[in-house]
Amino acid sequence: MTEKQRIDREMIVVCAIIGMVSALGIIFGVLMFFGWDVTECNSTLLVSIFFALAGSIWGILLCRNC
Numbered sequence: 001m002t003e004k005q006r007i008d009r010e011m012i013v014v015c016a017i018i019g020m021v022s023a024l025g026i027i028f029g030v031l032m033f034f035g036w037d038v039t040e041c042n043s044t045l046l047v048s049i050f051f052a053l054a055g056s057i058w059g060i061l062l063c064r065n066c
Helices: 003-034 044-063
Strands: none
Touching: 003 044
8 A cells, every 4th residue: 555545545534534523513513502402303313414414524525635
């Protein structure tokens, strides 16, 4: 494995982690802002929103770093 391939794989993983953490922050920030309880929310909807946000943020980060 060359150094360039290693950097690319590391960048992909780091961007994925940043996307997931950012999505969690956005979701919990919105829930706290409106005073909603996490246990009262629809779990399927929360998971769907989380993955949609995380995927979008991940894609944006990868496109910006190309």
